[in-house]
Amino acid sequence: MSVVPADVLPGAALAAEGTAPEPAALGPRARLWPSLAAVYRAQLSRARVARIPLLFVATFQSVGIMILMRGVVDGGSEARAVVAGSAVLVVAFVALNLLAQYFGQLRAGGGLDHYATLPVPPAAVVLGAAGAYASFTVPGTVVTAGFGCLLFGLPLTHLWVLAAVIPLSGAALAGLGAALGLLAPRPEFATLLGQLGMSAALLLGVLPAERMPEAVRVVRDLLPSTYGVEALARTFAPRPDWALVLGDLAVCGVVGVLSLAVATWAYRRAAVR
Amino acid sequence: MSTRAVQAFRHDGDTVCVVRGLTKTYPAVRGRRGVPATPEVRATDDVALDVRRGEIFGLLGPNGAGKSTLVRQLTGLMRPDRGSVRILGHDIVRHPERAARILAYLGQESTALDELTVSLAVETTARLRGLDAKRACAERDDVLDELGLTPLAGRPLRKLSGGQRRLACFAASLVGERPLLVLDEPTVGMDPIARRAVWSAVDRRRAEQGATVLLVTHNVIEAETVLDRVAVLDRGRVIACDSPSGLKEQVAGEVRVDLVWRETAPLHVPEVAALQDRAVESGRRWTLRLGPEEARAVVATVTGGAAFAALDDFTLTTPTLEDVYLALGGAVRQGLVKA
Numbered sequence: 001m002s003v004v005p006a007d008v009l010p011g012a013a014l015a016a017e018g019t020a021p022e023p024a025a026l027g028p029r030a031r032l033w034p035s036l037a038a039v040y041r042a043q044l045s046r047a048r049v050a051r052i053p054l055l056f057v058a059t060f061q062s063v064g065i066m067i068l069m070r071g072v073v074d075g076g077s078e079a080r081a082v083v084a085g086s087a088v089l090v091v092a093f094v095a096l097n098l099l100a101q102y103f104g105q106l107r108a109g110g111g112l113d114h115y116a117t118l119p120v121p122p123a124a125v126v127l128g129a130a131g132a133y134a135s136f137t138v139p140g141t142v143v144t145a146g147f148g149c150l151l152f153g154l155p156l157t158h159l160w161v162l163a164a165v166i167p168l169s170g171a172a173l174a175g176l177g178a179a180l181g182l183l184a185p186r187p188e189f190a191t192l193l194g195q196l197g198m199s200a201a202l203l204l205g206v207l208p209a210e211r212m213p214e215a216v217r218v219v220r221d222l223l224p225s226t227y228g229v230e231a232l233a234r235t236f237a238p239r240p241d242w243a244l245v246l247g248d249l250a251v252c253g254v255v256g257v258l259s260l261a262v263a264t265w266a267y268r269r270a271a272v273r
Numbered sequence: 274m275s276t277r278a279v280q281a282f283r284h285d286g287d288t289v290c291v292v293r294g295l296t297k298t299y300p301a302v303r304g305r306r307g308v309p310a311t312p313e314v315r316a317t318d319d320v321a322l323d324v325r326r327g328e329i330f331g332l333l334g335p336n337g338a339g340k341s342t343l344v345r346q347l348t349g350l351m352r353p354d355r356g357s358v359r360i361l362g363h364d365i366v367r368h369p370e371r372a373a374r375i376l377a378y379l380g381q382e383s384t385a386l387d388e389l390t391v392s393l394a395v396e397t398t399a400r401l402r403g404l405d406a407k408r409a410c411a412e413r414d415d416v417l418d419e420l421g422l423t424p425l426a427g428r429p430l431r432k433l434s435g436g437q438r439r440l441a442c443f444a445a446s447l448v449g450e451r452p453l454l455v456l457d458e459p460t461v462g463m464d465p466i467a468r469r470a471v472w473s474a475v476d477r478r479r480a481e482q483g484a485t486v487l488l489v490t491h492n493v494i495e496a497e498t499v500l501d502r503v504a505v506l507d508r509g510r511v512i513a514c515d516s517p518s519g520l521k522e523q524v525a526g527e528v529r530v531d532l533v534w535r536e537t538a539p540l541h542v543p544e545v546a547a548l549q550d551r552a553v554e555s556g557r558r559w560t561l562r563l564g565p566e567e568a569r570a571v572v573a574t575v576t577g578g579a580a581f582a583a584l585d586d587f588t589l590t591t592p593t594l595e596d597v598y599l600a601l602g603g604a605v606r607q608g609l610v611k612a
Contacts, residue, residue, distance in 0.1 A: 023362030026374035027451060028403030038400035046388040111384030117348055118401040119373040272350060272369055 030120045039120075039128025047136055058093040059140035062086040065206055066148050075152060077233075078208040083148030084233035085206035087162070088169055090140040092201035092225050095174035097194035099133045103181025104190020107270050116271035126263045130178050134170025141166055145232070158235035161245065168252035169228030173201075175259025176224060182266035201225040224259070227251040289453055289485045290324035290347065295356035297342055316342035317353070318509040325502075327479055329486040333496045333594060334506035340489045341381065341457060343506070347487070348378045348455055360453060376453040377402075379446040381461075383430060383438055391433075391441045392417065392426040395448055402449030412448045419477075420444050420470045435462035443471055450482055457489040472499055493594040505598055512601045517594060524592045524600045528568040531588045532559040532575060539583040544574045557585065562596065 030038075047055065069082045106112055115125050142162060149156050177194060184190035204212075204220040212220065220226050231248035234240050297317045304310030316339045324330040332340045345351040347358055349369030358365040365372050372378075386394040395416060399409035417423045422437075422444055430438050443459050454475070460468045478484040490496050496503055497517045504514040513520055532538075534557045540546045548571065552559035563571065568589060575584050592600075 024375065024452065026363075026371060027449070029374065030401050030403040034405070035401050038397050042389055042393055042397040045390070045393055106384055109384035110380060110382035113345075113350055113378070113380045113382065114385035114398075115401070116350055117373050117376075117378040117380075118398065119370075119403055120401040124401075272352065 027119065030118065030124070032121050032124055035120045035124040036128045036131075039125055040131050043129050043132030044135060046132075055094060055136055055140060058090045058137070059143055061093065062089050062140070062144040063147055065089070065202075066144070066151055069206070070151060073152075073208070077210075079152040080154060080233040080236040081208045081229070082206055083145065083152055083154060083236065084229045085202075086148055087141050087145040087232060088165070088205055088225050088228045089198075089202055090144055091134070091137045091166060091169050091228065092173050092198050092205070094137045094140070095130070095133045095170050096177040096180075096201070096225075097198040098136075099130065099174050099177035100181040100184075100190050100194030100197070101187075102129070102133075103178050104184050104187040104194075107182060107184075107190075108187040112267070112271050122267045122271070123260075123264045126178050126260060126267050130171065130174035130260060130263070133177070134167060134174050137170060138166055149236075154236045155238075158240060161232065161235045164249055165228050165232050165252075168249050168256060169225060171256030172224040172228070172252045172259060173197075175256055175261075175263050178263035179259055179266050182263060182270045205229045224252060224255040227255075287326050288323050289326050289361055290322065290330075290487065291357075291359040292320055292322040292347065293357045295320040295343070295346060295353050295358065297346060297351065297353045315509045317346065320356070320509075320511055322504055322511065322514070324485060324487055326485055327483050328501040329475070329479070329488055329499055331488045331490055331496050331500035331503040332506055333490055333493070333500075333503050333598070335491055335598075338491075338506040339509040340491075340506055342509075344378075344455055344457055344487070344489055348372050348376060350378075374403075375451065376455050377446045377449070377451040379443055379454075379456045379459055381457050383442045386442060386445065387431040387438075388429060390427050390429050391422055391444070394430060394441060395445045398445040399448035402451075404449050409448070416444045416447050416474075419474055421466075436464055436467050439463055440467050440470065443474075447474060447478070450478075450484075452483070453485050453487065454478070455487045458491070459488070460492075460495065475499075493598075496594050503594070505594070505601060507598070507601070513597065520594060520597045521592055524562075524596050526564060527562045527592055527596065527600075528565050529590045529592060529596060530561045530563055530568050530571055531586075531590070532561070532584065533557050533586040534559070534583050535585045536583070539580050542574075542578070542580045544571075545580050562592075562600075 063086070066082060066086050073079050073082055145159055145162060146156065148154070149159065176197065180193040180197065181190040184193060200219075200223055204216070204223055205225055209217060209220060227248040231245045231252070234245050234248070295317050296315070296319055299314045299316055301313040302311045320343060332343060334340050342351065346353045347360070347365065349365050349372035352369070353366060356366070360372065360375050363371045363375060386398075389397065392413060396409050396413045399412050400406070404412065417426055420440055420443070422441060425433065425437060425441070430441055433441065439459065439462055443456070446454065446456070460471055463471070475486055479486070488500065500517055502514065502516050503520065504511045505520070506512070513523075532552075536557070538545055538549065538559065540549065548559070548561060552561050561568075561571065572587065572589060574580060575587060
């Protein structure tokens with residue numbers, strides 16, 4: 001080492017530091033897709049292990065609502081709205097409400113430390129969990145939509161559109177649920193926000209929009225689940241307007257990307273305090 | 274950066290972790306209904322440490338001494354207010370995300386893994402530590418076998434006993450080789466067989482990979498048997514740092530006498546009454562720290578004569594790290610565990 005005091009020379013700190021041994025090589029970073037797949041698989045297995053009973057509750061709830069509404073509406077656009085709303089309600093229940101609770105509890109219980117001390121991209125953790133919760137909704141949504149079509153005499157022809165509605169509204173609502181769960185300062189808040197989000201999806205999605213006051217309709221338009229409901233409801237028409245269906249799904253997709261980005265940011269923020 | 278700081282940062286290749294001036298203060302919390310106010314707490318106070326390659330370095334202190342807060346700052350989970358952390362030449366304060374690629378951390382919570390099976394918990398952790406699918410499975414099988422967890426591989430963590438769950442989390446921290454293992458009370462709730470599995474797994478990694486271990490514990494017996502060096506923490510400060518035997522030499526002149534009375538101490542015996550001021554009383558137990566001569570005299574007094582009738586049990590022991598902690602001025606009388 002030089003005898004000249006290090007802080008006399010410009011850039012000396014760098015030179016002096018250079019005399020120390022090189023920093024050790026870092027371990028590998030987990031890449032996005034493999035780690036996303038690993039998180040997704042682990043989360044999916046929780047359904048089997050934990051037998052999340054609420055998955056069934058979600059379906060029963062939606063089926064029950066449709067049976068109740070059967071006495072009130074007698075077909076036409078209102079019946080379409082009820083069936084579509086009940087089907088998407090399953091997505092809201094699981095992807096928004098349960099995921100918000102899960103992340104809220106994970107954050108409060110120190111579970112995020114596990115992921116934060118692994119070299120995994122934050123997006124992999126958030127997308128893996130969101131994807132798994134969106135997948136949990138598939139059986140319930142399909143059963144609800146199928147049962148509703150039979151109950152109200154709607155055509156089953158275009159139910160294939162669920163293949164787009166579930167992932168896109170699932171992304172939007174799971175992103176929202178993850179963000180709420182990770183941003184809530186306490187787990188009770190996360191539970192509360194998740195419940196409120198689901199109640200909003202229930203009231204604003206299932207009840208026919210035509211009967212709502214103007215102010216409530218604005219709130220309805222702000223809720224991402226609405227666009228999933230609209231897209232599905234349109235396909236029950238005798239001649240669906242596919243451009244509008246695509247438009248609604250596009251809104252779900254955009255909200256999904258944005259809310260998942262916010263959730264990823266919230267995860268990063270929650271992981272290092 | 275000053276010259277002194279640069280020199281402090283220079284690691285000679287044998288120091289794995291260099292900590293200087295690490296300070297973290299939790300802000301005061303105003304009281305709410307049902308929740309009392311808490312004043313500002315300095316959780317770590319100007320902490321300096323050097324952990325050498327290949328050693329098991331311990332952080333010992335009672336609950337609330339700041340051990341976990343310190344470890345969270347070393348693992349990049351918490352940003353310190355001041356101070357520096359260098360692990361294998363990497364600045365962890367500036368680049369907390371690098372910690373995950375240098376060290377494996379076993380925290381106190383298992384929430385993230387609770388609903389997974391043991392096998393999937395370990396495999397997923399291996400994948401997230403950057404291993405490809407084939408290696409993750411191979412390492413999973415090896416570590417489950419090594420720790421005797423293979424029979425439990427298909428059971429979810431939350432269905433296991435506390436000690437088994439801890440062992441499964443420990444298994445997850447071992448996959449994907451890391452030069453530094455940071456273990457926060459790894460053996461809590463474990464039976465002796467599981468503990469032995471943990472320490473032999475740790476020893477194997479030290480011998481074969483030159484791994485370094487930073488261990489948080491409040492168990493003095495464990496600290497004395499497994500640690501190469503130990504930093505004793507009290508209210509966020511390091512009050513001593515040496516090998517366990519080196520620390521015990523500081524109180525070598527003392528012997529610890531524990532007297533357990535049948536019901537109450539026989540204070541009508543003058544020799545016993547004279548000891549009362551110097552004894553730490555906890556229920557029927559009196560603990561005394563005395564010079565060897567004096568200890569002998571006390572034992573002679575209580576095992577003969579009038580006091581003996583009131584005596585249930587007595588022990589005479591050489592000092593432990595707990596005595597060191599108390600002799601150094603450790604404030605908390607309870608909280609260290611001997612088991």
